[in-house]
Amino acid sequence: MNFSIKTTSPSQAQVDLLILYSWRGEKAETLVPNNLKLQSSIKEAMTREQFRGDEGEYVDIYTKGEIEAYKILVVGLGKEEDFDLYKLRKSIAAATKKAKQFKVKKLAFVPHNSWYKKFEPELVGQSMVEGVVLGGYKFLKYKGKEEKEKNIELEDIMFLVTPNKVAGMEKGLGIGKIFSAATIFARDLINEPAAVTTPTYLAKIALDLGKKAAGQIKVKILEKEEVAKMGMGAFLGVAQGSEEPPKFIVLHTKPAGAREKVVVVGKGITFDTGGLSLKPAEHMMTMKMDMSGAATVLALFAGLTHLKPKVEVVGVIAACENMPSGKAVKPGDILTAMNGKTIEVLNTDAEGRLTLADGLSYAVGQKPQAIIDLATLTGACMVALGQEIAGMWGNDEKLNDKVKKASEVVGEKLWHMPLEKEYKPLIKSDIADIKNIQTGKYGGAITAALFLEEFVDKIPWVHLDIAGPAYEESETTLVPKGGAGYGVRTILQYLLDLGK
The missing domain is CATH 3.40.630.10 (Zn peptidases)
Structure with a gap:
């Protein structure tokens, strides 16, 4: 499993799955600014699935070539005032499990901008790595070959951030990998x-x-x-x-x-x-x-x-x-x-x-x-x-x-x-x-x-x-x-x- 911090625009990330996060009641326009077509697709999917952004809710959208990613997963976070580092890890772990269900190998997470108002980039990076690794863990040592082959191993995980967050996120990524291991x-x-x-x-x-x-x-x-x-x-x-x-x-x-x-x-x-x-x-x-x-x-x-x-x-x-x-x-x-x-x-x-x-x-x-x-x-x-x-x-x-x-x-x-x-x-x-x-x-x-x-x-x-x-x-x-x-x-x- 390879982790990386990238400053690539989410619309340019060449991945199988792009993961976005939404507070309860948040509009599609804020999730993908500057892409009217995709905003429309996400809004339509949210309406169809009655997605409100509650914790534990998901909606997935095929991008139809409107961006580089093949598919988008929007994950609900619930109320912003209730959010903490434990819930941050949970939201990452939940998305990781979904990614495995989709059988994807390459994915990109887009941390919600408001996370940085609550937590330093170092803590965001640490928590995200721990969410991926701990949420994706399975003990398969004594399982047969067929069961082991069913387990999808993620290969490339990107965290897409703005340039001013890179140093903190990279430090947190390093700590998170050690803590998770x-x-x-x-x-x-x-x-x-x-x-x-x-x-x-x-x-x-x-x-x-x-x-x-x-x-x-x-x-x-x-x-x-x-x-x-x-x-x-x-x-x-x-x-x-x-x-x-x-x-x-x-x-x-x-x-x-x-x-x-x-x-x-x-x-x-x-x-x-x-x-x-x-x-x-x-x-x-x-x-x-x-x-x-x-x-x-x-x-x-x-x-x-x-x-x-x-x-x-x-x-x-x-x-x-x-x-x-x-x-x-x-x-x-x-x-x-x-x-x-x-x-x-x-x-x-x-x-x-x-x-x-x-x-x-x-x-x-x-x-x-x-x-x-x-x-x-x-x-x-x-x-x-x-x-x-x-x-x-x-x-x-x-x-x-x-x-x-x-x-x-x-x-x-x-x-x-x-x-x-x-x-x-x-x-x-x-x-x-x-x-x-x-x-x-x-x-x-x-x-x-x-x-x-x-x-x-x-x-x-x-x-x-x-x-x-x-x-x-x-x-x-x-x-x-x-x-x-x-x-x-x-x-x-x-x-x-x-x-x-």
Whole structure:
């Protein structure tokens, strides 16, 4: 897929499909000024199809040789006042899907002039590339030849702009390509079967990243024996039920001029049965995705090798399976985390927070200025926020604001949730320091965040519960059914902003 920024007039673009955008109620005359014939054709098509310019509406027109493009697609944007960068990406992704349905190979997008009143050209360019790549993604590795041949690969994508927008658009295009490639790296990992994506496989991916980065990334894989010596009893407690050996994966990059250090911790449960607190069969079907946080960390480093922000970054993944067996941790067992805290395990299906306890304790030992963790942690967060929005908890308002701002730039939705101290007694254990589930059935996402806070000391920390948006159970405009790669672009944007 080749992207380019051109100053060619839309009427002169030699493409199969020219894509224009319309606000609700916008007239055809403003879409193609200086071409009365084409204005008439578009107006006629809009009337015939009752096109009003609402979000998600389309109308396509054969140009009959009136311009160089073979066909025009007009995409509705809805109300201008409701438009944001998320909707910009959606509108590009939706048009990309239509282009694939039309079986075209060469297309040109014409950004709406008013987009530049809302956003800098750099952000427009970045968002447009991400919309094309992420909206056009399909995981076809295990499909047959016939299915693969049906998938139309776009070859040439042009963004047609005025000369004064070229520099900004080109910069955004470069960033968007890196962000998109990193997100797809994560999606591919999440979509692999759990029989492939074992802890050992994740360790191999990390080592491969280190080799390809030619010294930019240092990778360390801690085996079970070394992890035990370090006192990571919570992580090993989860891992002990599986035949697959656990791997504690650490990635590290320190570019020249780095001023701050950030540790990113990703939950790495490569398959989650619930352990002895066994999940129902229907809840287990998608549990290969319980390593989505780990996939985000690995994808983050794939992107950092190209972006090189002036930030020292450490990635931490405690990778294991959560399986039932005669060796598995039992409800009522006591585990001791790396920081010395004892944990009463009352439900073995609340295992992610146990592995994160040791991951976060290790992160504290790196003495960073900030810690961010990403985890498919609680169903309670999905009940509260649905499948499209991640929950964000944190102990430092400045860090919270920076992560929230980054999420808004890249169009990954998250909501700032309360780290309610009054709920802390709900995770107090009668026989250990804390327990891994709360008393009662309410506020589970909050008490999970409070549990994690026990392991971050006083370091500024953000917890992202990505249980909802990490994996789509039905296709959306930007994400097909399966792994979303949620959080990759938010954390990359945060690090890019931090390194400026």
